[in-house]
Amino acid sequence: MKQKNPTGTVLYTIEQTIKEYRKISQKNIGKIVSDITVDQCLLLIILDKNSNYSQKEIAELIFKDNASITRIIELMVKKNYLTRKINELDRRKFNLEITEKGKKTIELLSPIINKNRQNALDGLSQDEMEFLDKILTKIILNCKK
Amino acid sequence: MKQKNPTGTVLYTIEQTIKEYRKISQKNIGKIVSDITVDQCLLLIILDKNSNYSQKEIAELIFKDNASITRIIELMVKKNYLTRKINELDRRKFNLEITEKGKKTIELLSPIINKNRQNALDGLSQDEMEFLDKILTKIILNCKK
DNA sequence: CGAATATAATTGATATATCAATTATAAAAA
DNA sequence: TTTTTATAATTGATATATCAATTATATTCG
Numbered sequence A, B: 001m002k003q004k005n006p007t008g009t010v011l012y013t014i015e016q017t018i019k020e021y022r023k024i025s026q027k028n029i030g031k032i033v034s035d036i037t038v039d040q041c042l043l044l045i046i047l048d049k050n051s052n053y054s055q056k057e058i059a060e061l062i063f064k065d066n067a068s069i070t071r072i073i074e075l076m077v078k079k080n081y082l083t084r085k086i087n088e089l090d091r092r093k094f095n096l097e098i099t100e101k102g103k104k105t106i107e108l109l110s111p112i113i114n115k116n117r118q119n120a121l122d123g124l125s126q127d128e129m130e131f132l133d134k135i136l137t138k139i140i141l142n143c144k145k
Numbered sequence C: 001c002g003a004a005t006a007t008a009a010t011t012g013a014t015a016t017a018t019c020a021a022t023t024a025t026a027a028a029a030a
Numbered sequence D: 001t002t003t004t005t006a007t008a009a010t011t012g013a014t015a016t017a018t019c020a021a022t023t024a025t026a027t028t029c030g
Helices: A010-032 A040-050 A054-059 A066-078 A102-121 A126-142 B011-030 B038-049 B055-061 B066-077 B100-120 B124-142
Strands: A084-085 A094-098 B082-086 B094-098
Touching: A010 A040, A010 A102, A010 B011, A010 B124, A040 A054, A040 A066, A040 A094, A040 A102, A040 B082, A040 B094, A054 A094, A084 B011, A094 A102, A102 B124, A126 B011, A126 B124, B011 B100, B038 B055, B038 B066, B038 B094, B038 B100, B055 B066, B055 B094, B055 B100, B066 B082, B094 B100
Parallel strands: none
Antiparallel strands: A084 A094, B082 B094
């Protein structure tokens, strides 16, 4: 089944892929928890693994800039997913903590997220995924130099 | 050179790839024309190939929703890249036309865009790109079903 | 130490994304 | 032809993206 591609480059397909994946992911997440986005959920999961991340580090991990992170976290605090306290060791930073609601949300949504990933990658062999990753990493390096 | 990947899936790498590509593309475009974005430029190029596209069709081609396209086009008309007139055959639609400024911009930026693409895909063989496209298309279909 | 520099985060302005509701028009059905 | 349904685009509300400027704090260097 041929896809339209007005640019004729695989870069278009890459973009299309990630958009489709995000769309279905958000849809599935929304069925379980209505007031959270894919990225907010990823942020929770990342913080859950290491609660010492600064906002700046989180921004890098989920490919957002600091300004966006500031506002996303602000909303998540307002929605009671996170708490934020000044880091007394470095008062420029904040300590972020996941609330009970946040923890429950992770429990609820982790299986959904895994299912989303599995579904998206369904039918791909380990080799194919590794190859994919390798080529993409090459492109990333090309873009960085 | 290993990349960090907090999710452990190639989907993360896909997202990273497109973000890096867009970043460098925007940077290179901005050196030549300061008031245009990657997507606006793609929109011009698409319209240049077929001036009969409706806003809805354009939206699908560049993965945006109608509301975004309405506003993007509004800005592009304001910046004098496009003109917009009601389509008398179907008064729900508009005829979009590229202005002289728009045409000049395409001429200026087409080589840049090609260079961006070439640079990003530098060192990839034809086979690798085809394989990449094939795998990604598989993922897209997985997400759509 | 104190000045200069660097870093983390915020803020403001503007553009874009997303969803739902609305408007205008066209096409289909009764 | 009138009513119903479908389609194209807009609008409003809110979230996010991006860039530049700013604030507060830390670090470095003379």
